[in-house]
Amino acid sequence: MHESLFSFLGENLQMFLSYTGFANITFGHFVMIILGLIAIYLAIAKEFEPMLLIPIGFGILIGNIPFMDAGLQIGIYEEGSVLNILYQGVAQGWYPPIIFLGIGAMTDFSALISNPKLMLIGAAAQFGIFGAYMIALQMGFEPNQAGAIGIIGGADGPTAIFLASKLAPNLMGAIAISAYSYMALVPIIQPPFMRLLTTKKERLIRMKSPRAVSQTEKIVFPIVGLLLTCFLVPSGLPLLGMLFFGNLLKESGVTRRLAETARGPLIDTITILLGVTVGASTQATQFLTASSIKIFALGALSFVIATCAGILFVKFFNIFLKEGNKINPLIGNSGVSAVPDSARISHTVGLEYDPTNYLLMHAMGPNVAGVIGSAVAAGILLGFLM
Amino acid sequence: MKKKLGALVALVLLFSVGVSAQRTTTLKLNEVLVVNNDNYQDGYGSKSPWIEIFNNSAGSVDLKGCFLTTDKNNPTMYMIPKGDVQTKVRPYQHMLFWADAKPGRGTFHTNFTFDPTKANYLALYDSDGKTLIDEVTIPASQTADVSYGLVEDGVSNWVVLSNITPSTNNRTLDSNEKIENFKRNDPTGFGMTLTAMMVVFLGLFILFAVFKLVGNIAVSITKRNAQKQAKATGTEVSNTGEEAGEVFAAIGMALHEFTNNMHDDESTILTIRKVQRNYSPWSSKIQSLRETPKRK
Numbered sequence: 066m067h068e069s070l071f072s073f074l075g076e077n078l079q080m081f082l083s084y085t086g087f088a089n090i091t092f093g094h095f096v097m098i099i100l101g102l103i104a105i106y107l108a109i110a111k112e113f114e115p116m117l118l119i120p121i122g123f124g125i126l127i128g129n130i131p132f133m134d135a136g137l138q139i140g141i142y143e144e145g146s147v148l149n150i151l152y153q154g155v156a157q158g159w160y161p162p163i164i165f166l167g168i169g170a171m172t173d174f175s176a177l178i179s180n181p182k183l184m185l186i187g188a189a190a191q192f193g194i195f196g197a198y199m200i201a202l203q204m205g206f207e208p209n210q211a212g213a214i215g216i217i218g219g220a221d222g223p224t225a226i227f228l229a230s231k232l233a234p235n236l237m238g239a240i241a242i243s244a245y246s247y248m249a250l251v252p253i254i255q256p257p258f259m260r261l262l263t264t265k266k267e268r269l270i271r272m273k274s275p276r277a278v279s280q281t282e283k284i285v286f287p288i289v290g291l292l293l294t295c296f297l298v299p300s301g302l303p304l305l306g307m308l309f310f311g312n313l314l315k316e317s318g319v320t321r322r323l324a325e326t327a328r329g330p331l332i333d334t335i336t337i338l339l340g341v342t343v344g345a346s347t348q349a350t351q352f353l354t355a356s357s358i359k360i361f362a363l364g365a366l367s368f369v370i371a372t373c374a375g376i377l378f379v380k381f382f383n384i385f386l387k388e389g390n391k392i393n394p395l396i397g398n399s400g401v402s403a404v405p406d407s408a409r410i411s412h413t414v415g416l417e418y419d420p421t422n423y424l425l426m427h428a429m430g431p432n433v434a435g436v437i438g439s440a441v442a443a444g445i446l447l448g449f450l451m
Numbered sequence: 452m453k454k455k456l457g458a459l460v461a462l463v464l465l466f467s468v469g470v471s472a473q474r475t476t477t478l479k480l481n482e483v484l485v486v487n488n489d490n491y492q493d494g495y496g497s498k499s500p501w502i503e504i505f506n507n508s509a510g511s512v513d514l515k516g517c518f519l520t521t522d523k524n525n526p527t528m529y530m531i532p533k534g535d536v537q538t539k540v541r542p543y544q545h546m547l548f549w550a551d552a553k554p555g556r557g558t559f560h561t562n563f564t565f566d567p568t569k570a571n572y573l574a575l576y577d578s579d580g581k582t583l584i585d586e587v588t589i590p591a592s593q594t595a596d597v598s599y600g601l602v603e604d605g606v607s608n609w610v611v612l613s614n615i616t617p618s619t620n621n622r623t624l625d626s627n628e629k630i631e632n633f634k635r636n637d638p639t640g641f642g643m644t645l646t647a648m649m650v651v652f653l654g655l656f657i658l659f660a661v662f663k664l665v666g667n668i669a670v671s672i673t674k675r676n677a678q679k680q681a682k683a684t685g686t687e688v689s690n691t692g693e694e695a696g697e698v699f700a701a702i703g704m705a706l707h708e709f710t711n712n713m714h715d716d717e718s719t720i721l722t723i724r725k726v727q728r729n730y731s732p733w734s735s736k737i738q739s740l741r742e743t744p745k746r747k
């Protein structure tokens with residue numbers, strides 16, 4: 066009687082132990098948990114994009130708790146599990162357009178409207194996407210995968226997730242983590258190339274103050290912007306449509322409550338869900354591959370290319386501009402759509418050389434143009450490769 | 452009132468246009484097998500002629516109430532029964548009907564069959580029995596167990612198909628043609644880069660041109676209005692539209708001073724600090740809704 070009870074309890078205990086994380090941990094899980102902790106550390110101690118890195122870092126921890134695959138519906142890749150249901154917003158690509166709605170509702174396009182030539186910088190910086198696309202092809206990725214990887218260079222997390230979910234769902238975890246990590250590291254990646262590619266004289270260029278923009282112009286912008294960009298690239302509709310819609314909510318002046326919801330509770334909710342599920346999607350078995358390492362390398366490269374392309378384009382553009390109308394090439398880096406981080410970097414680097422030269426308002430122009438540009442680029446890649 | 456009515460009518464029209472995109476008009480007759488000797492068989496084990504319909508849209512379409520016919524003068528020959536959930540065709544999917552003249556066998560068995568000795572007319576009509584959705588004339592002398600269908604689902608021409616594909620794609624796609632095309636013709640990615648950058652530049656250039664124009668118009672309107680106002684009030688016209696740089700410099704300086712030259716090196720994060728005070732309404736039992744129950 067006692068013997069059978071003990072053996073029963075022993076078996077139960079053994080079974081329980083086999084279900085614990087300790088019994089199922091692999092080296093990969095360990096590495097991923099360390100990565101998650103690093104992300105959380107960077108977010109809290111260094112304040113690198115805490116809004117993104119905290120949910121992602123914690124998501125990495127959630128996704129890498131080892132468990133026995135016994136059909137308990139706990140893993141993010143198990144159909145019907147809670148995490149899997151939350152992950153559908155990423156997998157089906159409907160979180161990013163909602164984030165774009167919020168971005169539209171919080172973005173002031175005045176700097177761009179007052180000096181529309183800055184839009185072209187936002188276009189030039191998209192070379193980061195296609196430069197990385199070409200390199201990815203040479204590294205052996207398929208064109209659809211290369212497109213999804215290249216979009217990291219747009220420095221736009223939601224766009225990267227949206228495109229990866231459509232073109233290369235199996236690489237989405239690595240692409241999303243790479244995009245958000247480098248967005249957080251923009252203050253480290255961009256300044257050396259900004260200094261390298263500009264002369265001291267160029268860094269001191271003072272730009273003309275932007276003119277005041279009327280309310281009518283602000284209202285016209287999202288409507289015309291949507292019609293022009295989406296007629297040209299209809300595949301960019303989910304992102305651009307929501308971006309401009311959000312902006313109209315903000316600028317119309319009669320939908321304040323909707324705009325506040327879009328740029329407040331709604332975007333916050335989706336950011337939480339997106340961050341944590343993207344993090345959790347990096348299960349060691351799916352994430353720790355040679356492709357992921359290549360994607361990380363290509364992601365860094367794409368940011369560098371985008372930064373350089375923006376700066377060099379401004380220098381080229383300046384050849385055709387009259388004295389007094391010239392653009393400070395330090396705002397070229399803002400063509401990537403990491404809003405407002407890259408614009409802030411233009412401003413900070415500019416202040417190092419002239420403490421009275423405020424570039425922030427000028428840099429916001431190409432910065433928001435970069436958002437439009439990367440969404441257009443994503444639409445092109447989607448149209449060509451899907 | 453008239454304006455409101457007009458807006459309502461426009462909205463209804465727009466809505467109906469949008470809705471019609473998901474309606475039966477997107478259905479296509481896709482493939483037909485007239486002589487079935489040794490081919491696909493139905494659930495009863497019978498080998499009968501069959502008709503495949505394809506939903507060429509991104510939304511589900513319900514076939515209930517639509518009509519299939521082989522007679523131009525009798526468009527309502529066979530009504531697809533209502534009340535069967537299986538008549539809904541999913542996006543870009545197919546539905547098969549057995550042309551065996553045995554409607555008693557269920558929804559998907561028509562009351563007509565084909566005559567293999569002559570050309571057969573086949574049409575699909577909408578539920579009103581008048582609106583033609585699609586039609587085809589299948590040439591006479593069809594070979595047994597060889598189907599007649601569209602080269603590609605929902606589009607292109609009718610031909611004798613080399614593969615018989617009931618309820619599946621007429622042309623099996625085992626690779627993504629677009630991607631294969633890029634791999635073959637643009638292995639370096641230069642073509643894609645050139646095209647895409649041109650499109651991105653074009654898109655933003657058009658925006659630039661439009662807003663340059665809009666900006667110029669806005670500035671001139673503002674100036675004109677200011678001049679009018681100045682004339683009316685007899686004051687001097689200020690430099691409208693162009694805000695003084697000093698204003699922005701002052702704002703920028705203030706922001707800079709605020710963020711960089713503050714006494715404490717703070718992270719600008721708001722926190723709630725515990726107040727060193729014994730009493731606070733927040734922790735007061737008197738003020739709270741959950742007082743400790745007292746026996747009276």
